[in-house]
Amino acid sequence: MRFELIRKTKATLVDIDPQSLKMGQTEVVPAVALTFKVTLANSALAMLDKALLPFLYSRGNSGAAAQATLEGVEVVSEFPSLTPAAVMLGDLSPKEANEQTGCKLHIHVGATGHADIKLQDGTATVKKLCPKEGGAVDFHITFYTSDVDAETLxxxxxxxxHDLDIELAAPELISAQVNIEDADGGKITPIKGKKAGKLGTDAEQAERQAKSLAEDDAKGWPFPKGEFATTPEEALAKGVGAK
Incomplete structure (x- = not known):
């Protein structure tokens, strides 16, 4: 689902519910739930689910088709007639699963735009659908946000x-792959490490361990053995820098 109103759309603010949101243990910030009624062509049902349009509407009779060809008559939809199922069910209340987080709402107020109200980081939910004969659908949309203060409320x-012009922006889509480039414009290729070889048999591991201990014993401090052998006195003299 990706429900949005990408251009100015007529809407009625049917309800406003001031609320509060608790942040942490003690802080409480203002919040609000705005409910709008927006009338759209039934093709907008596809933003919720593509199966809704053929379930609720049909192409209708020849009279409706003839009316659609009349000059000056705007064609609302190619599917103007309610199906028997739509007539029987009436208004529909979608499940809460249709909510979208990270939405932005722009309410146009006045002619100059200086009094416009822009709300960020909200949750938009389609609460009710009212299909109508002729191809129009009333969408009841609730927008919840804590991006408000006392003045905005x-x-x-x-x-x-009031009847208003609003725009509703859905959450921005995140690209599945991000290309990272260095300062010279070249692509950075991650360096893959070599896989470690197998440890070998128990005998091979024991042989490597004995060899390592022998080397440490020959070159160890303070009393190396073999060709590196020194007496305790010589080792002490080397340790303090004596000749």
Whole structure:
């Protein structure tokens, strides 16, 4: 699901619910849930699920098709008629699984844009669908966010029941692969380490260990043996820098 309103869309702010959000043990910040009613062509149902349109609507009778060809009559949808299932079910309440986090809401206020309200990092949920005969659907959308302060809450409260222009941006898609380049513009290729060889048999491991101990014993400090042999006095003299 990827529900969004990418351009200015007429909407009615039908409800505003001021809330609070607890942050940590003691801090409490303001939050708000805004519910809008947006009327869209039934093709927008595909943003929720592609199976909804053919389930709720059909192409209809020849009269509806003839009306669609009349000059000056806007074609709302190629599927204007409600199916018997849609008539029987009426309004639909999708499950909470359709919510989207990380959304942005832009509410246009006034003609100049100076009073516009922009809310970040919200959760958008389609609460109710109201299919209508003729190819239109009422979407009831709730936008929840804590990106508000007391002043913004006051501005939102006076907009209740008003018709507004809004834009709803869905979460940004993250690329599946990110190319990392160095300062010269070349691609950085990770260096793969060589896999360690097998340890060998018990006899081979014992042989390597004995050889290593022999080398340490020959060159060890303070009393090496063999060709590196020294007396305790000579070793002490070397340790303190004496000749």
């Amino acid at each position: 006051g501005e939102l409260c006076v907009l209740k029941s």
